[in-house]
Amino acid sequence: TRGRPEHPVLELPGIGFAKLEQFTNAGLNNIAEIPDEFSLNVRQKTVREAVRSGLPWQSEALGDQLATLESPVFFLDFETFNPAVPVYPNTRPYEAVPFQWSCHIDRGGGELEHQEFLAAGDGDPRRRLTERLLDCVEDRGSIVVYSSYEATSLRKLASEFPDLAHRIQPVIDRLWDLYRVVSNNYYHPDFHGSLSLKSVLPVMVPELGYDDLEISDGATASARFAEIEAAGIQGPERERVATALREYCGRDTLATVKILERLHSLV
Numbered sequence: 001t002r003g004r005p006e007h008p009v010l011e012l013p014g015i016g017f018a019k020l021e022q023f024t025n026a027g028l029n030n031i032a033e034i035p036d037e038f039s040l041n042v043r044q045k046t047v048r049e050a051v052r053s054g055l056p057w058q059s060e061a062l063g064d065q066l067a068t069l070e071s072p073v074f075f076l077d078f079e080t081f082n083p084a085v086p087v088y089p090n091t092r093p094y095e096a097v098p099f100q101w102s103c104h105i106d107r108g109g110g111e112l113e114h115q116e117f118l119a120a121g122d123g124d125p126r127r128r129l130t131e132r133l134l135d136c137v138e139d140r141g142s143i144v145v146y147s148s149y150e151a152t153s154l155r156k157l158a159s160e161f162p163d164l165a166h167r168i169q170p171v172i173d174r175l176w177d178l179y180r181v182v183s184n185n186y187y188h189p190d191f192h193g194s195l196s197l198k199s200v201l202p203v204m205v206p207e208l209g210y211d212d213l214e215i216s217d218g219a220t221a222s223a224r225f226a227e228i229e230a231a232g233i234q235g236p237e238r239e240r241v242a243t244a245l246r247e248y249c250g251r252d253t254l255a256t257v258k259i260l261e262r263l264h265s266l267v
Contacts, residue, residue, distance in 0.1 A: 005030040007051045011193030012044045046187055056188040063267035065181050066260075072141040075104040075260075076133075076175075077252040078153050079245070081222040087229060088124035090160070098153050099125050099225050102249040103136050104257050112257065118246055121228035121238075127164075130157050134167050142176040146197050146256050151175050178256055186263065197255055205258040210251060214244040221248055 009023045009031055028034055031051045050057040079100040084093055105113040117132045119125030154172050158165040183195050190203045202209055210216035224241050227233050
């Protein structure tokens with residue numbers, strides 16, 4: 001990447017090999033220099049204009065999107081691990097198995113509540129995890145997630161526990177995807193083409209990050225829980241890792257709280 005411009009064309013959303021070849025043949029590598037007559041879709045044009053101006057782009061529909069939230073608002077995040085050799089009955093090689101969730105709750109009074117679940121590493125945690133979650137999210141209010149991952153996980157849990165499916169489906173119906181809201185309504189040049197939580201958070205909420213955490217990414221969280229499940233760590237070390245897992249998952253849901261607050265401040 002030596003000598004690459006600050007905003008190369010590779011940062012354009014949805015760019016494929018054919019479009020990249022067009023840019024290469026035209027000698028274009030800088031988003032800001034893409035001519036107006038060059039064929040781009042609406043989202044790619046939005047990114048180009050944000051890069052040219054150096055200012056974030058915001059859609060007129062953002063306020064309407066935010067108005068669809070229903071109180072109380074729950075902010076949910078799952079962590080999963082996917083062992084090559086299944087460790088629980090009725091699971092497949094590399095199947096993503098949820099072992100943890102974090103949920104921040106905003107009831108509109110200015111104070112956040114927080115609930116969480118972390119498997120003890122003593123057997124299949126999925127039913128306990130599901131039952132605790134169903135109690136946590138109650139029966140009304142929007143459930144904010146970041147991506148479709150939680151919906152996918154909940155559908156799998158409904159399939160695994162048919163007797164809970166009638167309670168899980170209403171939870172899926174209440175999910176409110178903050179990723180989609182950001183991707184459709186806001187873009188900052190400093191996202192550099194990525195709308196992942198780790199890319200969006202430091203731009204929109206620079207005072208909050210992951211650098212102070214022992215575990216700061218999902219892959220590490222998955223690997224560390226796998227060690228707990230395999231009894232690879234014991235005693236004080238086990239407790240230390242469990243604490244680090246709780247802090248990381250809790251930071252993910254707090255991040256969505258703060259990003260949503262930032263979006264509200266823009267409308």
